[in-house]
Amino acid sequence: MSGLADRRRRRGRQRGRHRGRRRGGHRGGHRGSHRGSPRGRRRRPGRPARSLRPAFGGAEPSAPSFEDEIRAAVSYERGLAAKAFLSIALVVVVLALRVYFFG
Amino acid sequence: MTQLLIGIKSLLVAFVLIGAVPLVVANYQYLLVGLHFLRLHYRDCEPWLPRTAVLIPAWNEQAVIGASVDRLMRLQYPRESLRIFVVDDASTDATPQVIQAKAEQYPGNVFHLRRERGGEGKAATLNHGLGVILADDWMQAVLIMDADVIYEPDSLRKMTRHLADPRIGSVTAFIKEGSQRGNYMNRFIGYEYITAQGAARRSQEVLGVIACLAGGAQLHSRENIEAVGGRIDNSSLAEDTVTTFKTQRAGRMVIFEPHATVWAEEPGSVVALWKQRLRWARGNVQVTKMFADVWFRPNPTDRLGSISFGLIWFCLLLLPALMMLASASLVILYFIGYQLAWTAFHVLWLANVITYVFITPFTLLIDPATGRRTWRQALLFPGAVNVVILLAAVLPGPLYWVAHQLCTAAGFSITHGWVRGIQLFTYIWLSGCMAVAYLAKVVEPRPLGRFLSEVLVYLSGFGPLLCAVTTAAYVQEFRGAEQRWDKTEKTGKMVAAV
Secondary structure (H helix, E strand, O other): OHHHHHHHHHHHHHHHHHHHHHOOOHHHHHHHHOOOOOOOOOOOOOOOOOOOOOOOOOOOOOOOOOHHHEEEEEHHHHHHHHHHHHHHHHHHHHHHHHHOOOO | OOHHHHHHHHHHHHHHHHHOOHHHHHHHHHHHHHOOOHHOOOOOOOOOOEEEEEEEEEOOOOHHHHHHHHHOOOOOOOOOHHEEEEEEEEEOOHHHHHHHHHHHOOOEEEEEEEEEOOOOOOEEEEEEEEHHHOOOOOOOOOEEOOOOOEEEEHHHHHHHHHOOOOOEEEEEEEEEOOOOOOOOOHHHHHHHHHHHHHHHHHHHHOOOOOOOOOOOEEEEEHHHHHHHOOOOOOOOHHHHHHHHHHHHHHOOOOEEEEEEEEOOOOOHHHHHHHHHHHHHHHHHHHHHHHHOOOOOOOOOOOOOHHHHHHHOOOOOOOHHHHHHHHHHHHHHHHHEEEEEEHHHHHHHHHHHHHHHHHHHHHHHOOOOOOHHHHHHHHOOOHHHHHHHHHHHHHOOHHHHHHHHHHHHHHHHOHHHHHHHHHHHHHHHHHHHHHHHHOOOHHHHOHHHHHHHHHHHHHHOOOOHHHHHHHHHHHHHHHHHOOOOOOOOOOHHHHHHOO
16 A cells, blocks of 8 residues: 555656656756767857857847747647648548548 | 550559659658657757858849848847858949948948959859858858848847757758738749748658758858868759758758748749749759769768658659650550540549648648738649649539539530540640640740730649749750859849838
8 A cells, every 4th residue: 555655656756847847948858868868969169058048149038038939839840740630631521522422 | 466555554554653653752741741840959959149150142132132131130149249241243233332331331240242253153152252251260150141031030040059069060941932912923932932941841851851951041050061161062053952962961960940930032923933943953953963872872871862852852853754754644545545544544633632632731831821821822833724623533523513504504515525525635734734834934025924924824833834944954954055043133022021
């Protein structure tokens, strides 16, 4: 019984960690997993450290941050998958019409 | 004799079905667009703003160059990290004066480089500028663009963030047709650019290879431009494609940033489009020959030799030839195997219907803002006649009923001879539409030509028009015609609109 409770507690902690990562932004979530990865990515010399959060120098505080922009772009690209699915559904409808009604 | 006839018929059917291969490949490409989110490079991006030199080749660009420079100076980019080098290729209009005025307006940011002997093409002009830029070590990245291209304020920084990853050699942006109130041709191009850039480049990125950096928006890291020899190839008409291939051959990646938008003024007439696309198509033929050792030879450094990429490249290059082959085969089959021709045509046209129904709405959804402006051209992209044939393939019963009603109202009935005549016409039209598209180019400069050529383009289709240009490019290359840098005329109409 106590083993089950332990497992639940552990799972809960893991979920919390994932949520935190998501709130922290897409890049935060993914970068950790790639830093020091076998792909051997190096930091380009002279490049500022990651503390540079604004998307561009002189951005107003209300302007979207770099992370916000990345998140919006990723979300748009994910939306394309749904759009592809919609278009495929349209093809299926047209073919069904052709076969069952106008064959 | 019977065996020979069966052999010939089988071969002809195979030729017709080969005509469906580009359609299958096009659908495959669009399926990959839906998977683009799996191959995004954003995880390795950082808000990095390297010292960037902007290189603009300019020959008689007085109408557009001033506004382009002004827009560049409004980029969300630190001024101390931005230098604009306009290489004036011995312009004979007021271009030098305009650039000089901009250099005085933005001291330390805008530089006027003058070539006294011009007319050697864009690559030679770019090389003049690259020589100056590479002479000192200030530049960390170079943005090569066209004089008429207008950058959205956030576009450059959205491109440079990819260069934070040293594996990336070059980044290109999403070029869109910029005439907000353009004519039918501008809207056709607007739609075509979603297919050729927004869709095609995304799918190529999924495959890990980019065919071409947009000539008007190519950002290179200093390391990359040095690795490709510090010069732009000037032996072909497709210098941007050659640079793209060389970058990838050198082991660096090329990235398409679809959220960095730049606007370009595109041709507004068939003749101007023909001139521009003939140069591009000839360039592609030259690149195919230049990189003959690349095709269908997978290697570990890059994906240029992958089967998928080879299929995409050659399907586009050989599309007109395949259309003509399918059309000619159908016509021969019509006379020697009528029923077989009809069946083969049905298979080909089914592939067409699937491609049209899948690709058209998806393309419009990829860039809804452009889609709202260009949906009519999207629907008529294959041409009005082809759209009717597509409808006949999907709704044969209702369409026959409409035709029957119309004929009855006109006082004659549809006979068997009529049906066979229409069938023969559809077989011929498969390649005949390219001839009609060519006619649109021929009639345009004549009286009433603008109107007639628009009608002909709508009838034959914009896609067949591009195929006709590619055919002309084959012929020119085959004849070894003189290689000319026919510059697309820019009027500055887009500047006002944007």
